[in-house]
């Protein structure tokens with residue numbers, strides 16, 4: 001069933017965000033099979049002629065594992081150091097999996113306040129646009145050594161919406177550890193029901209979106225709603241789907257009823 005007009009136009013540019021819980025095993029180590037699946041789908045979509053940006057988390061998780069730490073650090077400086085180690089590991093793994101599909105990737109470490117500084121915004125925009133002309137898939141994470149606030153609150157969801165706004169994407173897809181937004185947190189309520197389409201982000205929608213309960217994820221649904229607000233206000237549709245099946249990205253592009261879709265103002 002087609003639930004939206006997303007598939008009526010060809011997508012010129014999409015941003016896909018994937019969180020730490022999707023990218024790591026319960027052991028805390030990187031889930032390489034998952035990274036491979038994501039690389040395959042995104043490379044395929046790129047081959048169709050759509051510009052793709054990947055916003056990724058999991059630098060801290062990868063660093064914790066590589067440093068052999070027993071648990072995720074509590075202090076900001078330890079998280080920053082772990083992210084610094086883990087970001088190398090993460091990009092090394094992405095470079096390898098994307099190379100299998102003949103795709104060149106690049107790394108951009110951003111802070112979400114870049115839109116507030118015209119010079120920084122112009123520099124970042126120029127970098128993205130030039131990378132697109134080279135047919136590169138840019139891979140974005142927070143600059144965790146610089147953006148202390150974001151590391152503390154852990155919120156790559158907002159950064160993905162800011163990125164989608166900067167590159168003027170048509171669509172932002174957030175891959176989560178859950179099927180989408182429910183009318184209450186399914187971890188606490190087994191009767192919770194999936195909300196397939198959100199046409200307006202009301203107070204009621206905001207009130208059902210809680211925090212994260214995972215050991216590695218941080219933002220929960222609350223930060224995804226914050227991201228959706230930025231996206232829809234910027235004329236960008238946003239979808240939340242389960243990251244366990246990256247093939248769902250094709251379904252979103254085809255306008256099928258998967259996950260939760262937040263419609264931009266003009267689509268209502």
Ligand SMILES: Nc1ncnc2c1ncn2[C@@H]1O[C@H](COP(=O)(O)OP(=O)(O)O)[C@@H](O)[C@H]1O
Pocket residue numbers: 018019020021022175176177178180181182183184185186187208209210211212213214217218219220221222
């Ligand atoms: N209303 C809700 N619907 C769905 N998930 C919710 C809701 N409220 C809170 N959550 C929590 O948000 C989590 C998803 O966010 P998060 O833990 O940050 O993972 P990820 O980084 O994979 O997106 C869910 O697993 C769930 O525990």
Ligand SMILES: N[C@@H](CCC(=O)OP(=O)(O)O)C(=O)O
Pocket residue numbers: 018019020021056057058059060061083141142144151154155156157216217218219220
């Ligand atoms: N930027 C950091 C933290 C971001 C974070 O935890 O976000 P998420 O996993 O999407 O809730 C990292 O890469 O580990």
